[in-house]
Amino acid sequence: MTKSALQIARAAYQPKVPAALKGAVKAVAGATTQSIADQDEILKLFPNTYGMPLISFEPTTEATDMPAINAGVILSGGQAPGGHNVIAGIFDGLKSLNADAKLYGFLMGPGGLVDHDYIELTADVINEYRNTGGFDMIGSGRTKLETTEQYDKGLEILRKLDIKALVIIGGDDSNTNACVLAEYYASINAGVQVVGCPKTIDGDLKNEMIETSFGFDTACKVYSEVIGNIQRDCNSARKYWHFIKLMGRSASHIALECALQVQPNVCIVSEEVEAKNLSLGDIINDIAQTVADRAAAGNNFGTVLIPEGLVEFIPAMKALIAELSDFLAHNEDEFKLIKKSEQRTYIISKLSAENSAIYASLPEGVARQLTLDRDPHGNVQVSLIETEKLLAEMVGNRLNEMKSEGNYVGKFASQVHFFGYEGRCAAPSNYDADYCYSLGYTASCLIASGKTGYMSSVRNTTAPAAEWIAGGVPVTMMMNMEKRHGEMKPVIQKALVLLDGAPFLKLVANRADWAKNTAYVYPGPIQYFGPTEVCDQSTKTLELELAK
Numbered sequence: 130m131t132k133s134a135l136q137i138a139r140a141a142y143q144p145k146v147p148a149a150l151k152g153a154v155k156a157v158a159g160a161t162t163q164s165i166a167d168q169d170e171i172l173k174l175f176p177n178t179y180g181m182p183l184i185s186f187e188p189t190t191e192a193t194d195m196p197a198i199n200a201g202v203i204l205s206g207g208q209a210p211g212g213h214n215v216i217a218g219i220f221d222g223l224k225s226l227n228a229d230a231k232l233y234g235f236l237m238g239p240g241g242l243v244d245h246d247y248i249e250l251t252a253d254v255i256n257e258y259r260n261t262g263g264f265d266m267i268g269s270g271r272t273k274l275e276t277t278e279q280y281d282k283g284l285e286i287l288r289k290l291d292i293k294a295l296v297i298i299g300g301d302d303s304n305t306n307a308c309v310l311a312e313y314y315a316s317i318n319a320g321v322q323v324v325g326c327p328k329t330i331d332g333d334l335k336n337e338m339i340e341t342s343f344g345f346d347t348a349c350k351v352y353s354e355v356i357g358n359i360q361r362d363c364n365s366a367r368k369y370w371h372f373i374k375l376m377g378r379s380a381s382h383i384a385l386e387c388a389l390q391v392q393p394n395v396c397i398v399s400e401e402v403e404a405k406n407l408s409l410g411d412i413i414n415d416i417a418q419t420v421a422d423r424a425a426a427g428n429n430f431g432t433v434l435i436p437e438g439l440v441e442f443i444p445a446m447k448a449l450i451a452e453l454s455d456f457l458a459h460n461e462d463e464f465k466l467i468k469k470s471e472q473r474t475y476i477i478s479k480l481s482a483e484n485s486a487i488y489a490s491l492p493e494g495v496a497r498q499l500t501l502d503r504d505p506h507g508n509v510q511v512s513l514i515e516t517e518k519l520l521a522e523m524v525g526n527r528l529n530e531m532k533s534e535g536n537y538v539g540k541f542a543s544q545v546h547f548f549g550y551e552g553r554c555a556a557p558s559n560y561d562a563d564y565c566y567s568l569g570y571t572a573s574c575l576i577a578s579g580k581t582g583y584m585s586s587v588r589n590t591t592a593p594a595a596e597w598i599a600g601g602v603p604v605t606m607m608m609n610m611e612k613r614h615g616e617m618k619p620v621i622q623k624a625l626v627l628l629d630g631a632p633f634l635k636l637v638a639n640r641a642d643w644a645k646n647t648a649y650v651y652p653g654p655i656q657y658f659g660p661t662e663v664c665d666q667s668t669k670t671l672e673l674e675l676a677k
């Protein structure tokens with residue numbers, strides 16, 4: 130396979146790791162834990178894995194004579210830069226304990242475990258993928274592990290390969306499933322540990338013990354580079370308003386981080402929209418006013434950042450989507466029989482009066498996009514909803530009205546963009562390459578110390594890597610009960626943008642200036658070689674959050 134010059138040079142990069150992981154470690158147990166909410170229900174559902182202590186790894190001089198441990202690894206859900214380094218870290222960690230250890234990769238996500246589809250990950254395979262983006266070493270998928278049949282089927286192959294531990298690399302839903310699996314295997318004394326690793330470009334799997342999910346850093350840097358390029362184009366031609374939707378299924382972390390990096394004219398934050406109970410009309414009016422104000426100063430151009438999940442946060446839309454999801458979950462078969470051309474009328478006839486009116490008012494395309502299949506975890510596939518077009522069109526219409534009212538003089542031409550897939554498989558930044566490798570290596574330490582139901586945790590990551598803190602967090606600690614597919618389920622609580630958090634407050638303090646004046650910043654491409662302040666910086670979000 131032909132490799133780029135960067136790929137070849139990058140293969141030799143040695144990820145930086147916490148000082149504690151450079152030699153033998155011992156697991157030190159900290160305080161016992163509780164789930165963040167609904168403690169009684171979560172305890173009842175996880176009697177074997179609830180309340181375990183936090184773990185940190187510290188260097189030890191005690192000699193350890195470890196048996197060879199075979200482990201399996203699964204990549205679950207959307208791609209995120211650095212996944213290959215997590216696997217490399219697990220591999221190196223297991224091998225450092227005993228060179229006879231084996232690592233197996235289950236193919237195309239959790240489905241590979243159930244279907245017994247796997248490969249052995251030898252040094253040759255691992256070395257091909259060190260510091261590369263993508264999940265193509267073993268592929269990924271969104272199959273939800275949720276039935277005992279699936280767990281038992283998985284156990285057959287784990288036993289056959291003598292696998293004693295499984296690492297599930299995934300987002301909040303996948304790590305929730307990892308914990309359910311850990312609990313089940315513990316309850317039947319299967320002798321298989323399950324450990325999770327926090328992955329998602331969305332950045333919404335984070336809490337007190339998990340500073341960030343991997344991939345967020347690289348993806349935001351890739352998007353910020355291209356938004357910066359668009360802003361320079363925009364500031365050169367001075368004739369377009371660019372409506373840029375950014376991935377992030379629920380939380381607006383990506384849009385917010387990119388805004389902090391590029392200083393756009395407008396950045397919508399879904400969590401604020403919800404808190405202020407804004408309607409679609411309010412959002413349109415706000416953007417149109419900014420366009421009009423800039424036009425009054427002779428600036429008929431600008432940028433608007435839109436978080437992918439916006440529609441689900443507009444309270445009226447959220448209520449509509451909730452009813453629609455419940456209805457579709459219970460009437461899936463009937464709905465599938467309705468002709469495409471009649472689906473809209475059918476849905477309108479089935480919803481409550483209020484939701485039906487909102488649904489009827491939506492443009493045809495968006496209405497159809499809302500009824501598309503949910504993902505296996507019951508989520509609306511928001512990446513398929515063209516919010517950027519919806520907003521650009523509606524702002525254009527509003528400006529026409531304002532013009533006829535005499536409240537706008539200017540020219541409005543829009544361009545729409547959606548950045549998501551472009552960033553999910555980028556070559557990991559130094560931050561992600563180091564963080565991911567450390568997460569994987571830490572997972573191997575959790576395995577070696579017999580832990581199950583834990584998530585690998587690496588903290589203090591705005592400091593130099595040597596000072597990072599490696600450990601494990603019981604997954605039940607992050608759980609609460611939420612409604613999914615019409616039923617209450619234990620799930621890891623999603624971390625949304627905090628409206629009193631430092632990153633959002635930074636936006637608030639600056640957005641009036643950024644709206645009016647052209648204060649664009651052009652971050653440029655990710656740098657892998659060069660001065661540390663250019664190559665090793667983390668996200669603005671993390672810097673602001675950890676500076677408190």
Ligand code: FBP
Pocket residue numbers: 205206207208209300301328329330331376377378437510511512549553
């Ligand atoms: P994960 O939560 O699985 O990491 O996926 C995140 C994401 O990239 C979202 O930002 C996006 O909405 C979704 O995946 C797209 O899903 P798909 O890859 O199935 O198109």
